Amino acid sequence: MALKHEPTVPYHSAQDALRVLETVARHPAGVTVTGIARRTGLRAERLTGLLRMLRREGYVDQGSDGAYVTGAALARLGSAHRHDEALREQLQRTLDRLRDSVGAAVYISRYVDGEVRVTQYAAGPATPAVNEWVDFRFSAHATAVGKSLLGQLDHNGRRDHLARHKMARLTSRTITSDKVLLSRLEAQPPTVPVLDLQEYAIGTVCAAVPITAGSAVGCLALSLPVEHAHRLRQAADTLNRNAAPVLLSLAL
Template identity: 45%
Template structure:
């Protein structure tokens, strides 16, 4: 073990315990360091941005706060990935998680396995939201202006024989989707694949979770999507999935 690193980390932990700051003498006493050693480490940590000093008191600096924010984000991502894996195992299908953020469709997580592989992204998900269930589910949660803005940038274009043909057809479909109901597409994005997506209502950001199945199992699609929806309702409260990750 590198002793100086251990001592510096103990000082950081001690500073973190004092929301209103603490002087060097108190910090040295709490971590059991000689005052000159504590001063040297505190100056180094301040120089590197992990601490800041105000009126003789030490506080956590921007670098430490960035680490804390990153750790929180990683924890949230881990919670999401764990939930996706749990849903995959429970329903026996690949599970996808996506949000609509800053005008773009972002797929943030996929849980599959060798026995239940995910659909291949052969056409950019961001540009083909009109064709896959995730995209249609996300677009259905936007207001009319946001939808039209998206379609101005990514107009509907057929990518399989089953894809909707134009913007008007997509907008008409979105208008008739019922709130909180699964969105289903069969071979619109990829031949041989059927997908269903359900909205994820935690937070203000448009979000959705989806599944995919081989098209010859399409009769399983809606029942499996409804089972996924019940799993989501059961777990989101306890896992507190953050949509803003």
């Protein structure tokens, strides 16, 4: 299955953050901002934002002398022992922060072996998760998550998926024509969030942005009660701007 990847803003941020981390890791005694800037070629403003994110995520620490060293989170992920557990915990902390910053339930989803899988999410009393009344594996045509993942496949990959999963009408807004859906997926710019406006469930709106690490297809999504629909696009933009830590964790 071929993929249709186009680098997004979070992808570029994650790549720059990796360069910073590699530089810090090569200096066990610590390296200054000036040293990092010289070795990575990143502008001061860009570097300041990346270092703030890396400190927040626990990937770097700053000593009393101002120099940066690797942090505990990087050590945990760098260890072969219990790596999967460490990654899951790191992603959960990031998702919890994202949930609080966007004021919505947030989800990580992957396309694995031809199926949509929601692998982790963060919700709460004020940010309820979507009620999965129809299995997400069988409703990709109706969800922001599914459409984002399908949008990252090539045309044949999309057709293969739709051939295996009937496009059932879940609400009056659900697209049930494969021709219409394929046309919309083709026209969807990779940098613009995919929306679900009560196509999966009445009373819920969703948005998803791609998080592509290597050859894996993934997305980050959020859901809101329909009474908060006016916040959807702004929340989706915030989600997109803050997706880099998720990509970085998956790349390490």
